[in-house]
Amino acid sequence: MEPRSVIQLVRAPAALSVPGDVLAGAAAGRTFGAATPALAASSCCLYWAGMALNDYADRDIDAAERPARPIPAGQVSARFALGLASGLTAAGLGIAALAGGRRALAVTAPLTATVWGYNLGLKNTPAGPAAMATARALDVLHGAGAGRLRPAAPAAVTMGAHTLAVTTLSRAEVTGSDRRLPATALAATAGVTAAVGITDTTRRTDTTGTTNTTARSGRTARGFLRAACRLAPLAVYTTSVGRAQIQAVLRPEPRQLQRAVGAGILGMIPLQSSLAASRGAYRSAATVMAAFPLARRLSRKVSPT
Structure with a gap:
């Protein structure tokens, strides 16, 4: 079995869109610590598990619509894909348990159940996009920790809303659609941008007390740098x-819908960076953003969709 086949099966480079969820959640919950990198690794394992499980569940559909995918192309077996998904799931749960114990599993377990439920039962139902959005929202809460869910809820909802739009659009990436579907996704992107921008402005004003103070601090080099990071x-x-x-x-x-879906997946990275920066986690925001050009480059070799 070629390693490239496994990389294609799990869409390995697309996992670069995952650690930012955890960092955005940790920034919102003020829960940065030794467990944060481990929780990001746990989320990556669960993401890869979901990708392998997706191809296992869709193997018959892919044989007709996407015969180049690893299972219908004969590069990996369906049994291997299921086994890999199971192993990665166990790894994800195990890493979370070692990093955060029962408190971490209080979020990781529902996240895992959502990943498996989406791929094995909900994906092709009307509830499919909502289930995928729930998984992304839970991934943000995964970084915040069970005791800090409320402060991280706005970031979780933001990532969930973006994911809902991208997942709904992805349902037509093989067949095509009328203009209303991508137009709705475009409106969702505009809405997410406005919501994040307004929330950030409100938070900065509340923190400094007056808009005049904010304006004065914005004149400093540090103020400009922080504004740029956001x-x-x-x-x-x-x-x-x-x-x-x-x-x-x-x-x-x-073809255009596939590009839009791919852009939506990769676009999660700068969105996560902005969410982290809006909470003052500038180093984390920069770290997340640094993955964006790499993810775009790798997406030309391995499709994220």
């Missing part, structure tokens, strides 16, 4: 995701 990733998110969705609105054919 706003630049959000601008990258809006332009990278929005541009692909505009192209899909103009030409809602499979």
Whole structure:
């Protein structure tokens, strides 16, 4: 078995969109610590498990619609894909348990159940996109920890809303659609951008007490740098995701829709960076954002969808 086949099965590079969930959650919950990297690794394992499980569950559909995928192409067996998904799931749960004990598992266990439930039962039902959105939201809460769910809820809802739009759009990436579907996704991207921007502005005003104080601090070099850390990733998110969705609105054919879905997956990275920066976690935001060019480069070799 070629290693490349396994990489394609789990969409390995796409996991670069996962650690940012945990870091955004930790930033919101003020729970950065030794367990944070381990929880990010746990989330990556669960993401890869979901990808392998996806191809296992869709093997008959893929044989007709996507014969180049590893299982229908004969590069890996369905049994191997299921075994890999099971092993990665066990690894994800085990890492979380070692890192955070029962408190971590209080979030990791529902996240795991959502991943498996989506792939084995909910994906092709009307509840499918909502289930995927729930998984992303839980991944953010995974980083915050069971005791800090409320402060991380806005970030979780934001990631869930973006995921809902991308997942709904992905349902037509093989068949194509009319313009309304990508137009709805584009409107969701605009809404997420506005929500994050407004929330960030409100939080900064509340923290400093007056807009005049905020304006004065913004004149300092540190103020400008922090503003850039907050706003630049959000601008990258809006332009990278929005541009692909505009192209899909103009030409809602499979190829353009696939590009829009891929851009939506990769666009999670700058969105996560902006969410972390809005909570003052500038180093984490920069770390997350550094993965974006690498993820884009690798996506040209291994499709994230």
